[in-house]
Amino acid sequence: MIPDSLIDGYKSFLGDRFARERLRYETLAETGQSPEILVIGCCDSRVSPEVIFDAGPGELFVVRNVANIVPPYETSGQFHGTSAAIEFAVEALKVRHVVVMGHANCGGIRSFAQKSAPLSSGDFIGRWMSIIAPAADTLEDPGEVPSEDYMARLNLAAVEQSLANLMTFGSVRRRVNAGEMELHGAYFGVATGHLLVRDPATHRFEPVVTDVGVPPSLFRSY
Amino acid sequence: MIPDSLIDGYKSFLGDRFARERLRYETLAETGQSPEILVIGCCDSRVSPEVIFDAGPGELFVVRNVANIVPPYETSGQFHGTSAAIEFAVEALKVRHVVVMGHANCGGIRSFAQKSAPLSSGDFIGRWMSIIAPAADTLEDPGEVPSEDYMARLNLAAVEQSLANLMTFGSVRRRVNAGEMELHGAYFGVATGHLLVRDPATHRFEPVVTDVGVPPSLFRSY
Amino acid sequence: MIPDSLIDGYKSFLGDRFARERLRYETLAETGQSPEILVIGCCDSRVSPEVIFDAGPGELFVVRNVANIVPPYETSGQFHGTSAAIEFAVEALKVRHVVVMGHANCGGIRSFAQKSAPLSSGDFIGRWMSIIAPAADTLEDPGEVPSEDYMARLNLAAVEQSLANLMTFGSVRRRVNAGEMELHGAYFGVATGHLLVRDPATHRFEPVVTDVGVPPSLFRSY
Amino acid sequence: MIPDSLIDGYKSFLGDRFARERLRYETLAETGQSPEILVIGCCDSRVSPEVIFDAGPGELFVVRNVANIVPPYETSGQFHGTSAAIEFAVEALKVRHVVVMGHANCGGIRSFAQKSAPLSSGDFIGRWMSIIAPAADTLEDPGEVPSEDYMARLNLAAVEQSLANLMTFGSVRRRVNAGEMELHGAYFGVATGHLLVRDPATHRFEPVVTDVGVPPSLFRSY
Structure with a gap:
């Protein structure tokens, strides 16, 4: 039942x-529906976009996959769920904002950083997470046991990767360049409730609210 | 901004x-996190699983793609977002319930029924929605203009298809057959708020609450 | 012989x-060698980078493929010649500039715009040129017979696509964001000898020399 | 800029x-364009085909990748840049000559011989250079530190491999066997300026000019 x-x-x-x-x-x-915002979020049970943004019905078109990843525009293989959702949101719904939202303690990101063994012979998670390999290339080698700080930076680097991948979609590029759509990066700290938003000029992730009352050490920007 | x-x-x-x-x-x-429930829902801005099930943090592991589809187990191509999420939920999180939740007025299902032109040269939506072609084969030909009743039945047939596709994953089959996990079908009526749940014995979708106060005509079971 | x-x-x-x-x-x-510049140019016999830039030995690391294309970072398949060259130029040679140089009258771009039949059962050209499909999506439908103006704009849109694809390489992104490397778009008009260079702020391609003595109609910017 | x-x-x-x-x-x-010659050369900044052959516009259709490699005809994966260029040159331009031109001091060949570590997680260079593994199998084991003589012979063996791989393309084989197209191997010595050309009968690489005035020791044939 x-x-x-x-x-x-x-x-x-x-x-x-x-x-x-x-x-x-x-x-x-x-x-x-005519939502203005597409959120690409993680499946994680702690990071519902509607809850975190206190959004009502009709406001957010939401794709959720493991580790909130956008793959590059590539058409080998048959079924591209996330690319289909992006195509629908951008071309049919004509959303005005796309938010790629990472979060702390992401199991998918962690499984990549720890080079976990495949979960099944299909190794779907391993292949899916391999999309962030070029993001990891932008960071130093984490050593045997990745630090929490490294994990947070890998998470943000993965958001950067997804933003770059979004720009390989012709429809995304056309609307961004025409000023009709904006891409955003965000990051939610599960433990502290802080939300970091990416500054498009500096590429740094900065807190949007600074007086949440959490210890500053848990609230840094990147 | x-x-x-x-x-x-x-x-x-x-x-x-x-x-x-x-x-x-x-x-x-x-x-x-240790959620017991995986929900496979639609990206649609009107059907947030956390809202409809009034769920708190940690309760639902949520995949959202266009038309809440589960593809069959197939490993051609590189990136399988939904299959990766299922693998993670079943093998790593060991959820006890999987809910495939369709909804009324689904744009993805409609674009399939109306044989819409590709939205871009990648035709990601077209290829993605082709997963439900065998579901459409179980229904009569809808003619030029599919009726609303046909659309609702196609939606439910697509949920059936996804439930069958779930069973093509070895890990799903093993845990279901061992009694460790259950698969469920559900359907949310956006206009009326009704929720239909699939009866595993009869395969019919029946309302879980019958006194919502909506006109009976909008509240049928299937 | x-x-x-x-x-x-x-x-x-x-x-x-x-x-x-x-x-x-x-x-x-x-x-x-320690070249500072990677040029990604076309195989076309009329557009030798060393000739057009009057470059001496050691100055330009040059990749040439049909239509000067950069594929997105993707690792399915075994042999990625262009991605290998980019990796070598960026990671081993640490070039400071990458120039994607399109040109007028490109046969590869034309075969894509005219939807030419496959040249062999492998359809290598068809699959290779499919990389620019999202670039074509940013333009209007060219109709049956693409105009010369459309062809020129498709060429430039393909350069934009390659620049976006370059940013999906982690190593490229890291060095660009650190200010250690710059990406450039260029376009050579075979008949007129004009060279257009992409303005990174406006994304327009502007002539670098305006007194070549060619008719203005052949020398527009885009 | x-x-x-x-x-x-x-x-x-x-x-x-x-x-x-x-x-x-x-x-x-x-x-x-109607070039009669396809040159498959290296990206190396010291070996521009147009410079070395003093070629004018329209004369050489030029593919340049790392280590001037032709992969075997194989269609797994989506994007085959070099195979696409060969298909275009052979089937559309109908070139009469294909020259695979190696050169001394090739960084790609060296990275293979020294079993260098991957440059990035994609390991594009490693996978690309693996095409010459069967060429290395035709030589003795180079030991820990490959000699310069070994490096030169590996370079020539790699050209042989590419010539053999060219013959795996049906279109190449058909035109070669019909006497409509010839395949050539060449090798440029960066330091000395010597050019060796492969004798199709003996498979030896012999200097085409013997009075360049370089020390005989740097000018051997192979």
Whole structure:
């Protein structure tokens, strides 16, 4: 049976949020969605984009894969789920913003840094995570046991890689160059709740709010 | 610049939900995630799994792609985002439930039914949606203009297809057959808020709550 | 037998240029090469980088393939000649400049725009030229017979694509972001001898010399 | 900014060579190229084919990759730059001669002989140079530190390998066997300026000019 927690959660949603936003859901069903923002986030259970950005229905078009990765534009192979979602968001929905959002403690990034053994003979995770290999090339060798600081920087370097990969899509490049769409990098610290946003000029990730009340040592920029 | 709506939403999250659940986030960062449920949902901006199931941090491992599709196990090509996420959830996180959740008014399903022209030369959406072709084969020919009823049934048939594709993964099959993991199908009606859940015995999708107060005509089971 | 034209040309080189630059060749053989510039040019017989830039031995590290293309960083398949050359130039030679140089009347670009039939069952040209498909997506549909103006713009859009693809190489990104290396786009007009160089701020290609004495109509910027 | 040396070189080309050969460039732009010779050369900055063969515009169709390698005909993977160039030269331009030109002091060949560590995680150079492994198998084991004589012989063996690989292309084999096209091997000594050409009967590389005035010891045949 489907878990009770899902049924209970759904009833809570029905009685509370859906009851309050009912008209919005009805209108969105009738008119179709027209979100302005595409978020490429991680599958991780701690980093729901709708929760972190307190977003309502119709606001965020959300792709979630392991480690919030954008592959380069390449058409070998048959099924490209993330590239399909980007194509749909950019060409059909014409979103105005794309946010690649990394987060601390990402298991996919960690499995790459630790050179984990394949989980199955298909080695889907190993091949998927290999997309960030050129990002790791931009950092120093982490040694046997990657430090937490290294892990955070690898996460941000992977966001940079995904932003570069996005620009290999002709549709993305055309709309960015025409000023019709912007690309953003972000990073959520699960433990501290801090959100870093990439400065497009300096490529540094800086906190958007500086008075969250967390120890400064956990709140650095990169 | 990153949209103000995201910054404002984040501040609201920080002051409200994160403030209330801070300990949980801290603990989850320390101990790592151990969700019991994998949800495979659509990118659509109206169907956030965390919202619909009123789920807290750590509860749902969420893959989102266009039309909540699971491809069959196949290893040609290099990058398989959804298969990587399934492999990670099943083999590393050892989730106990997998929910494939379709929804009404899905643009990806519609583009397939209407045989839309490619959005770009890569035709990522076209190739991605071709995964549901065998699902369409289980239904009658929709004619030139597919009816809304046909669209709903195609959506559910696509969920069935994804459930069958899940069973092509050896790791999924092994854990399901050992009673360690269950597969579920679900369907969310955006306009009405109803949630249908697939009965594993009859393969019919039935409402989990029957007194939402929506017109019965919008609330049928399939 | 090897063509006489090559033997005659070699004798002319020996008696003239090699005689004059002998010391330089000897020194370069002893110390090894240390070019500061990587040029990615076309195989076309009319666009030798050493001729157009009047470059001496040791100055230009030159990759030449059909249509001066950089593929995205992707490691499926076994042999990546251009990616290998980029890796060598960037990581071993540490060049300071990379120039992607397109040219007018490119047969590879034309075969793509005209959707030419495969030349052999391997369809190497068709698959190679497919790298510029996302560049074509940034332009309007050329119709049945692409205009010369369209061809020129497709050529420049393909240079843009290659510049974006270069940024998917971690080593390129690291050195560019550190200010250690610059990427440039250029375009040579075979008939007029004009050279356009891409302005990194506006992404427009502008003539570097404006008094060549060619009709202005043949000398526009893009 | 694009390096001044390129701008200065281009101005020199414009005022000198282009001024003298202007009609030829104009004609070549109008009629298209029809080179009779394909040269497969190295990216090395010291071995420009147009310089060494004193060739004018329209004469040489030039592929340049690391170590002037022809891969075998194989179609796994998506992008085959060198095979695409060969296909274009042989099938579309119908060249009458193909010259594979090696050279002394080749960094790619050296990195193979010394089993250098990968330059990046993609290891593009390592995989590319693995094409000459069967060439190395035709020579004795070089020991820890390969001698210069071994390096020269490995270079020539790699040219032999590329000539054999060329014959794995059906189109090449057909035209060679029909007497419509010839394959040649050549080798340029950077320090001495000597050019060796392969004798198709003996497979030995012999100097084409014997009175260059270099010490005989640097001028042996192989």
